[in-house]
Amino acid sequence: MKFTLDKKKFIEGLALASKALSNKQNAPILTGIYVNAYDNIVELQATDYEIGFIIKIEAEIKEPGEIVLSGKYLVDAVRKLPGSEVSFDYNEAEKIAHISSNKSKYRLLSMQSAEFPKIEKLDGGTSFTVKDEDLFSIIKKTAFSASTDELRPVFMGCFLQIEDNKLEMAATNSFRLAVNKLDIESNSSIRLIIPAKALNELSYAYKEDEPQDITVKQAKNQLGFEFGNIYMTTRLIEGEYPDYNKIVPKSAATTVTVDRTSLLSAVDRVSLISNPKGIQSVHFDIKKGIIHIDSNNPEIGKAEEEIEADVQGEELSISFNAVYIIDAMKVMRGDKIKISLNRNLDPVKIEDMEDTNFTYVITPVRSQQ
């Protein structure tokens, strides 16, 4: 096994593969990256059984072969090498990979490649195609709302539904909900729960400069994403996703239209003083023309702020988890947002005035005051 390849591409591929490296002590082979050289391709694989990557990199193959090397050391060694090209030479007898560039040489002991659980691309099953930037965008607008509570696995996922050429993704931790819709061309009918962590890895994955299609395939409890030279697989979460549509308010006693970035910075500033240990709650006094935002911590002091707003309907006094407001303001893009409110503890809907496909719902918290 012997090849040379471009250092920059090798580093990019290894960095992506690293995201699937396991840190479980009881399965050392999963701390390895599988390297397979054939045709004019070096293929990298890594998996922690939750997610897995197959990454193909163009290379000059002088002798095909396959091995597994410690992921951590392979990544660091290639990163540290000088020059722009890397030579890779595996000595079968010694079981040692020689990785070099100019006068720098690393020799890494190989792991048992036969033990590596090779990733098979999904064949058959349901599939659909979506533009990479569209998929990454709906992930970034929803996945942050999922729960990290391992006791409630269903809430750690994003719900994906395709029906009648409409794709819908939703995530909730039961205190907040983010839903994003997208028109796609697909005859598929799909309802899945995908781990939010896997979707986050995907959306921050190596991205080509040119927009490209991602083909998504499902078979049994696995989902595969294929785009360019990258294939990512993730297990699916089993269970029934709650019917979140019923908590989205259909009407509003109070409607507030406000500048998104003004609200973001006001809540960010005021939240400094709220309880640093419990929920960072901030209190909104919604009156004609203004929102007065404040928070209180008897041991520290108080913060307050006033922002202009177009308020329709009843005046209202209500408190929120500041983080839930800040997160949503950060993923929205429009200048203005619309907040629809009812009674004190009823769910509150927040919409981006420039993106009708996105809906966000939060449950208020009990006021301190």
Add this chain to the structure above:
Amino acid sequence: MKFTLDKKKFIEGLALASKALSNKQNAPILTGIYVNAYDNIVELQATDYEIGFIIKIEAEIKEPGEIVLSGKYLVDAVRKLPGSEVSFDYNEAEKIAHISSNKSKYRLLSMQSAEFPKIEKLDGGTSFTVKDEDLFSIIKKTAFSASTDELRPVFMGCFLQIEDNKLEMAATNSFRLAVNKLDIESNSSIRLIIPAKALNELSYAYKEDEPQDITVKQAKNQLGFEFGNIYMTTRLIEGEYPDYNKIVPKSAATTVTVDRTSLLSAVDRVSLISNPKGIQSVHFDIKKGIIHIDSNNPEIGKAEEEIEADVQGEELSISFNAVYIIDAMKVMRGDKIKISLNRNLDPVKIEDMEDTNFTYVITPVRSQQ
């Protein structure tokens, strides 16, 4: 107490004062920043009894006064405020400071200002003056060599000596030594041990764009540094500093002249494979015209590298702590360095060919091979 001041200057001053905030739970007053408004000055003070800062900022004082506020919250609040000017208004009756800018308002509860251990500038004693950039430079070239072992307090300090218009600073952890000399105009005769941590804080402190003089004063076990609007004080370390000159080799069986950045990157790369838990030792084979550098970890593999060098005298095989080499290469500035070696475990001298004032000595480690 009432004043307005420039937000940027206030933030800079608060950030510097924060470096002296204590995190000791048993003295809550030391988590506070003392704010004193008088004439056209806002003075900030903070101390953890190890170091202390007095920082003066120009301000428009409408009503003089003094208070102590939680350092953490004061810094964060001012940082988060919008606009370019901050209004500060202390309500004596409520014991609350109102800090505001535009429509953003913070109210912070004050602490007992009478309890704050105000810093007195040192008066009398020995003193000398040095250019800020010279002092910061000799600190950066020596303080990193001090120990962090609290059981050997003397080694946690930098030794400062002034004699016959020569200033000398040295730091050692007993395995490495860095010494830097500087010509100054001073009739003082001084021998002090200054905590390396305090000197590091000082050298990374707020720095004026224009070079300025620092006046250094000693009285009893305190040292004060005054420059521009900043005064820093530190306690001194008591004890006898070892006579480090006797370990500096006076002659050499082998002399190596080598490119500094080549040595730095070679040792950095090779050290990747050395034992990540113990000392990161790297092995040098010094031959005519080259240094072959390698390291070995039986569980991971091996790294090796060769760099060109001008080698005079005997060939030698010797091992070093990689970190000690890397640290020194980073603070030196010349293109070439000179390494003077004797027998295998004798101290090794490293000099910057473009800075005769700097000397670095390291003790080799036993070779793995």
